[in-house]
Amino acid sequence: MTKEFNVPPVVFPTGNGISVGYVNQRRAPMAPFQPARPPSSSSAIPFLSFDIGSAASSSGTFGGTISASVASGSASFEDEEPLLDELGIHPDQIWHKTKSILNPFRVNPMAYKDSDLSGPIFLYLSFCLFQLLAGKIQFGVILGWIVVSSIFLYIVFNMLAGRNGNLDLHTCTSVVGYSMLPVVILSAMSIFIPQGSNVIRYAIAGVFVFWAARACTNLMVALADGGEEHRGLIAYACFLIYTSFSLLVIF
Numbered sequence: 001m002t003k004e005f006n007v008p009p010v011v012f013p014t015g016n017g018i019s020v021g022y023v024n025q026r027r028a029p030m031a032p033f034q035p036a037r038p039p040s041s042s043s044a045i046p047f048l049s050f051d052i053g054s055a056a057s058s059s060g061t062f063g064g065t066i067s068a069s070v071a072s073g074s075a076s077f078e079d080e081e082p083l084l085d086e087l088g089i090h091p092d093q094i095w096h097k098t099k100s101i102l103n104p105f106r107v108n109p110m111a112y113k114d115s116d117l118s119g120p121i122f123l124y125l126s127f128c129l130f131q132l133l134a135g136k137i138q139f140g141v142i143l144g145w146i147v148v149s150s151i152f153l154y155i156v157f158n159m160l161a162g163r164n165g166n167l168d169l170h171t172c173t174s175v176v177g178y179s180m181l182p183v184v185i186l187s188a189m190s191i192f193i194p195q196g197s198n199v200i201r202y203a204i205a206g207v208f209v210f211w212a213a214r215a216c217t218n219l220m221v222a223l224a225d226g227g228e229e230h231r232g233l234i235a236y237a238c239f240l241i242y243t244s245f246s247l248l249v250i251f
C-alpha cells in the first residue's frame with residue numbers, strides 16, 4: 001500500500017515583491033553590460049582625427065634635423081685620428097725599434113728617445129705564448145720579473161750616475177722590454193731543440209743572453225747622461241737580468 005504526500009511549492013521572496021514559484025524555475029535573462037559610449041565626433045576612428053598637414057611639416061622638420069646631424073657626425077669622424085694613434089700605439093715605430101735590436105753591434109739609440117710600452121707588452125705576450133707552447137705557464141712570473149728588473153736597473157743606474165742621472169722609470173722599462181727580443185727568439189727556438197741536448201741549449205742561451213745584454217747596455221748608455229763611465233757595471237746588471245729570463249727557457 002503506497003502513500004502519497006502532497007508537497008507544497010517553495011516560494012522565494014524577491015526585492016520587487018514578485019514571488020517565484022518552483023525551484024526549477026529559471027530567472028529572467030539580463031542584458032549584457034555595455035560601457036557608455038563617448039560623445040559623437042566628426043571622425044569615426046578617434047585616433048585618426050589629426051591634421052595630416054601639420055604631421056607632414058613636423059616630419060619634414062625632424063628629417064632635416066636628423067640629416068644635418070648625420071652630416072656633421074660624418075664630418076667629425078673624418079677629422080678624428082685613427083684608433084691606434086689615440087691609444088698611443090704606433091706600429092711603424094714599434095717595428096723600427098724592434099728591427100734596431102736585431103743588430104746587436106749597431107743599435108740606433110735615437111729611435112728610443114720617444115719611449116713607449118706597446119712594443120714591450122707585445123714582446124712580453126709573445127714570450128709567454130712561446131713558453132706556453134713549451135708547456136710552461138709563466139705569465140705572472142715573467143711579468144713580475146720584468147717589473148723587478150726595470151726597477152732594479154733604474155735604481156742601479158741612478159745610483160751610479162748620481163746627480164747627473166736623468167733616466168726615468170718609463171724609459172728604463174721600455175728599454176728592458178725591447179731588449180727582450182733575443183730572449184723571445186730563444187724561447188721560440190727552444191721548442192724545437194731536444195730536451196736531452198743540454199750543452200747545445202746552454203751554448204745557444206749564452207749567445208742570446210750576450211746579445212740582449214749588449215743591446216740593453218748600449219741603449220742605456222746612449223739615452224742617459226753619465227753612463228759611459230759606468231758601462232761595465234751597467235752591462236753586468238743587464239747580463240744578470242737576461243740570464244734570469246733565459247733560465248726560464250732552459251729549465
